[in-house]
Amino acid sequence: MASANVLGVFAHVDTTLDAIRQLRAKGFSDLTVYTPVPVEEIEEEVDKVRPLSKVRLFTLVGGLTGTATGFFLTIWSSLIWSLVTGGKDPVSFPPFIIIGFELTILLGGLSTVLAVLVLGRLPQLRPSLTYDPRFTLDRFGVAVACPATQADTVTALLSSAGAEEVRR
Numbered sequence: 001m002a003s004a005n006v007l008g009v010f011a012h013v014d015t016t017l018d019a020i021r022q023l024r025a026k027g028f029s030d031l032t033v034y035t036p037v038p039v040e041e042i043e044e045e046v047d048k049v050r051p052l053s054k055v056r057l058f059t060l061v062g063g064l065t066g067t068a069t070g071f072f073l074t075i076w077s078s079l080i081w082s083l084v085t086g087g088k089d090p091v092s093f094p095p096f097i098i099i100g101f102e103l104t105i106l107l108g109g110l111s112t113v114l115a116v117l118v119l120g121r122l123p124q125l126r127p128s129l130t131y132d133p134r135f136t137l138d139r140f141g142v143a144v145a146c147p148a149t150q151a152d153t154v155t156a157l158l159s160s161a162g163a164e165e166v167r168r
Contacts, residue, residue: 004151007130008142008158008166013039015162016140020045022157023144032130034141042140055115062111063104070100139164 010016016033020042023031029049033042074096077083082090116122130143142163144154151168158166 002148004146004148004154004168005130006144006146006151006154006158006166006168007132008144008161008163009132009134010140010142010162011138011164012162013041013140016142017041017045019142019158019161019163022161023142023154024049026153026157028144028146028150028154030145032128032141032143032145034131034135034143036136036138036140054119055112058111058115058119059108063108065111066103066105066107067100069107070103071096073103074099 008019010019016035016039020031020033024045031046031049033046035042075091078090078092078096084090128143130141132139132141135141142158144158146154155166155168
């Protein structure tokens, strides 16, 4: 099934919010909103349909991998070289906690950066098809990704909400 991108350009926050609410009411959730300044009301409306980020899963897996790796490396090296420190057993957990903690932070942070790059599709070498330079000056934009069969419905919704310009 072919998909279409419909873009509505708005001059005011109120009309932009109205368009977002109407689109959500009709079941359109794949929205991209462009604003020249942060607007809390728009963020709240968009957050209602935004799925949870998967970055936290990458961070969790990276952190747990770091913990396991830190303890494995310290225990393994202690057993291989039989390092007895302070009369303690070769596998004594208190000194190993520091290495485990440090690798937890290191691999958790690196996996977070990797997740942001991968899930954010960065770097983006081509500009978005729905971006307009006016969105950095004084206009608001609502881009809707929808099936091609529903593009006319989205166009009518954006126009009725007060869009200055609607294009596909």
